[in-house]
Amino acid sequence: MTLQPGTLSLSDVSVEIAGKRLVEAISFDVAPGEMVGLLGPNGSGKSTLLRTIYKVVKPVTGTVLVNGQDVQRRSSAWVAQNVAAVLQDMPADFPLTVRDVVTMGRSAHKAVLEPDTAHDRDLIDAALRLQGLEDLSSRSFRTLSGGERQRALLARALVQQPTILVLDEPTNHLDILFQLSLLEFVRELGITIVAALHDLNLAARFCDRICLMDGGQMAALGTPEDVLTSERVEAVYGVKMLVERHPGTGNVFLLPV
Numbered sequence: 583m584t585l586q587p588g589t590l591s592l593s594d595v596s597v598e599i600a601g602k603r604l605v606e607a608i609s610f611d612v613a614p615g616e617m618v619g620l621l622g623p624n625g626s627g628k629s630t631l632l633r634t635i636y637k638v639v640k641p642v643t644g645t646v647l648v649n650g651q652d653v654q655r656r657s658s659a660w661v662a663q664n665v666a667a668v669l670q671d672m673p674a675d676f677p678l679t680v681r682d683v684v685t686m687g688r689s690a691h692k693a694v695l696e697p698d699t700a701h702d703r704d705l706i707d708a709a710l711r712l713q714g715l716e717d718l719s720s721r722s723f724r725t726l727s728g729g730e731r732q733r734a735l736l737a738r739a740l741v742q743q744p745t746i747l748v749l750d751e752p753t754n755h756l757d758i759l760f761q762l763s764l765l766e767f768v769r770e771l772g773i774t775i776v777a778a779l780h781d782l783n784l785a786a787r788f789c790d791r792i793c794l795m796d797g798g799q800m801a802a803l804g805t806p807e808d809v810l811t812s813e814r815v816e817a818v819y820g821v822k823m824l825v826e827r828h829p830g831t832g833n834v835f836l837l838p839v
């Protein structure tokens with residue numbers, strides 16, 4: 583059986599740092615083109631779990647298979663060719679332009695010091711254009727606003743041409759229009775996405791399934807309708823929420839009571 587590109591499989595993944603279990607026996611599969619949202623309170627282990635997918639953290643138990651391959655047994659270069667990550671609060675105190683930062687995404691597919699080709703430049707131009715960054719391309723990355731930086735980092739991930747996109751709170755610095763357009767945009771890419779999100783309503787609208795984390799464990803996994811019940815949200819977040827159907831989209835939406 584051949585696996586379609588974009589298959590992700592987490593099996594019994596646990597992470598321990600400094601003797602503390604931060605993630606406990608998480609298992610789920612993500613199908614090609616599916617978007618799974620990781621939800622959960624602050625400190626519930628979302629970022630730590632995401633780090634195991636792009637091989638920055640090594641699990642103490644379990645495996646992460648990307649396209650059927652155990653990421654721990656593959657090189658960082660192989661992982662970068664298959665998985666791109668857009669992270670929150672990336673350090674910005676370096677003297678690179680926006681274009682330089684986006685260009686870094688191509689390094690996953692190139693040897694050290696290999697010059698850019700016309701194909702690389704086309705991809706970089708297209709990603710800058712898609713993220714509305716053409717006019718900012720020669721600006722220093724560190725002078726960008728939080729939202730502009732986020733879009734530049736997404737452009738960098740796009741030129742990496744991943745089969746799986748990992749997003750860690752991608753809408754953090756974005757105004758509501760950019761939150762919606764970013765999530766619409768990444769959904770239309772048609773690639774596999776795992777995204778840590780804090781906004782339950784955006785997650786309900788854009789994710790096929792939700793993995794709800796609580797204290798490093800999986801509290802629930804399923805469709806937004808199945809996972810985001812008022813009882814479960816109150817149990818995990820400690821907040822009473824009214825769960826309704828959005829009259830326009832038909833998605834569930836939640837309001838604090």
Ligand SMILES: Nc1ncnc2c1ncn2[C@@H]1O[C@H](COP(=O)(O)OP(=O)(O)OP(=O)(O)O)[C@@H](O)[C@H]1O
Pocket residue numbers: 599600604622623624625626627628629630631778
């Ligand atoms: N390198 C580390 N050393 C010690 N503890 C860590 C380390 N990294 C994460 N933690 C702890 O692990 C727990 C989970 O952190 P993680 O960042 O994965 O949570 P999160 O769900 O992404 O949180 P948030 O929503 O606040 O971003 C937290 O209690 C955090 O303090």
